Every structure is written in C-alpha cells, then in structure tokens.
Amino acid sequence: MTGAGVVIAGGPKTRYDGKEFVKAGFSQMSIHINAKKGEIADTILLPGDPLRAKYIAETFLEDVVQFNEVRNMFGYTGTYKGKRVSVMGTGMGIPSISIYITELMQEYDVQKLIRVGTCGAIQKDVKVRDVIIAQSASTNSKFNEITFKGMDYAPTADFDLLLKAYETGREKGLNLKVGNVFTEDLFYSEDSDHKKYADYGVLAVEMESAALYTLAAKFGRQALSVLTVSDHILTGEATSSEERQTTFNDMIEVALDAAIQE
Ligand SMILES: O=P(O)(O)O[C@H]1O[C@H](CO)[C@@H](O)[C@H]1O
Numbered sequence: 001m002t003g004a005g006v007v008i009a010g011g012p013k014t015r016y017d018g019k020e021f022v023k024a025g026f027s028q029m030s031i032h033i034n035a036k037k038g039e040i041a042d043t044i045l046l047p048g049d050p051l052r053a054k055y056i057a058e059t060f061l062e063d064v065v066q067f068n069e070v071r072n073m074f075g076y077t078g079t080y081k082g083k084r085v086s087v088m089g090t091g092m093g094i095p096s097i098s099i100y101i102t103e104l105m106q107e108y109d110v111q112k113l114i115r116v117g118t119c120g121a122i123q124k125d126v127k128v129r130d131v132i133i134a135q136s137a138s139t140n141s142k143f144n145e146i147t148f149k150g151m152d153y154a155p156t157a158d159f160d161l162l163l164k165a166y167e168t169g170r171e172k173g174l175n176l177k178v179g180n181v182f183t184e185d186l187f188y189s190e191d192s193d194h195k196k197y198a199d200y201g202v203l204a205v206e207m208e209s210a211a212l213y214t215l216a217a218k219f220g221r222q223a224l225s226v227l228t229v230s231d232h233i234l235t236g237e238a239t240s241s242e243e244r245q246t247t248f249n250d251m252i253e254v255a256l257d258a259a260i261q262e
C-alpha cells in the first residue's frame with residue numbers, strides 16, 4: 001500500500017493522512033478536472049467508481065499524487081513498475097464518462113484509456129468472476145445515433161491494447177472472455193433488451209464502453225474496456241465483496257500490465 005505517500009498535485013504537496021486529502025486550490029484547465037497540464041499521465045485507468053480509483057492508486061501505484069477531487073471524482077497519477085500511469089473515476093453511464101474522457105483527451109492529451117469496470121453476464125458460459133475484454137460495444141444509448149445523425153456505428157476496442165491485455169491475462173492463467181458487450185442506459189429497466197442481445201452473442205452488460213470507444217476513435221486515441229463479471233443476470237448469482245476484490249485485482253493487473261507495454 002502506498003496510501004501514506006499520496007500527495008495533492010499543485011500547490012503545497014500535502015500528504016494524505018489516511019483520512020482525507022487537503023484541497024490544493026490551484027486554477028483548473030477544464031470544467032470537471034482541476035489538474036494542471038502534465039499532471040495526468042499519457043495512460044489512464046478508468047473505473048466507474050471513484051473509490052475504486054483510490055483503491056487502485058493506493059494498492060498498485062507508487063509515488064502517488066492526487067490530481068482531481070472535483071465532485072469527488074478522484075484522480076491520481078503514480079508509477080507502476082516504473083512507468084507513469086494515472087487512474088480516475090468516470091461515474092456511471094455514458095453522459096458521465098463522456099464528460100471526463102473528452103476533457104482527458106482534449107485538455108490533457110491522454111493517449112491510452114483503459115476502463116476497468118464491472119458487468120453483468122448474459123451468456124450461460126460466462127461465469128461470475130470471469131474477466132471480459134470488450135472487443136466491441138453495442139448500445140441502446142442515443143449517443144452514437146446523435147453523433148452519426150441516425151446512422152449506425154460499431155464502437156471497437158484498440159486492437160493493439162486488446163492483444164496485449166489478452167496475452168497478459170492468459171499468462172496469468174485467467175479465464176478470459178473476449179467479445180461484444182452491451183452498453184445500456186438503464187440499469188433498472190422494465191423491459192430489458194438483454195435476451196435479444198444475448199441471442200446475438202453479446203457477453204455481458206455495462207454502461208460506458210460504447211462511448212469510450214467512439215470518443216477515443218474521434219480523438220485518434222487507444223481505448224479498451226476490461227470488465228469483471230460481478231453478477232449473472234440469468235442465474236442471479238453475484239460476487240461477495242471479498243471475491244470482488246480478488247477478481248478486481250486480476251482485472252486491474254491485466255489492465256496495468258497491458259497499459260505499460262510499449
Ligand atoms: O463498476 P463500474 O465501472 O461502475 O461499471 C458498472 O457498474 C455501474 C452500475 O452498477 C455502471 O457504471 C456499470 O457500467
């Protein structure tokens with residue numbers, strides 16, 4: 001754990017005391033992220049939950065500096081195996097992740113974006129605790145429809161990142177699945193589209209990857225989603241919080257090891 005070594009970016013370097021980070025009070029470059037240029041690495045991990053970002057920074061990174069606390073969407077930069085990496089929460093759903101990744105790419109020139117999220121399985125042969133690499137992301141969101149004026153678009157992962165993540169996961173002996181995921185707008189829905197998508201081979205549902213892939217393509221950047229199956233929509237099985245931690249660690253290591261490869 002490197003938590004005791006976390007400092008705030010900008011202003012006086014205030015150490016994290018295990019309870020809270022002191023506000024730095026510097027001028028910000030973008031509306032939702034108050035980091036200065038250069039404080040965010042070229043490569044960033046993006047969990048939905050900002051507390052997962054804090055966990056990743058404290059558990060996996062060294063020499064950590066916090067660069068964002070606006071709206072409690074915590075962001076940190078540190079090193080992993082000697083390479084500079086950032087991690088930041090995105091919030092839940094396409095509207096939230098779209099804001100953060102647009103600012104990360106447009107204002108901070110981030111080049112590699114790897115979502116590390118949870119998902120619900122919709123195929124029998126996908127098990128709780130499996131790690132899924134999202135090769136593509138279908139969606140019922142209007143995001144691509146609006147962007148492409150009613151025409152269709154196939155949001156796709158960066159192949160180079162995908163291959164690195166796949167090889168890393170296989171070397172670690174993980175039960176990896178690679179395929180299409182469904183990025184949905186409604187977590188709670190009376191009339192879900194899951195069966196239709198499952199019939200067409202989609203592995204699991206989550207709420208951000210389609211926008212991540214589309215926006216990364218727009219900016220000419222590399223993007224990938226690595227997801228842990230936290231629950232099974234067909235069987236109702238769900239992971240315990242302890243199990244989640246272990247499988248999250250597998251997913252995070254796959255993402256970090258893929259991210260730092262040249
Ligand atoms: O665990 P995260 O990364 O937040 O991802 C999944 O969990 C949230 C729903 O509970 C949505 O954001 C969904 O995509």
Ligand SMILES: O=c1cc[nH]c(=O)[nH]1
Binds near residue numbers: 121
């Ligand atoms: O978006 C999500 C994430 C996990 N499980 C679900 O059912 N949906």
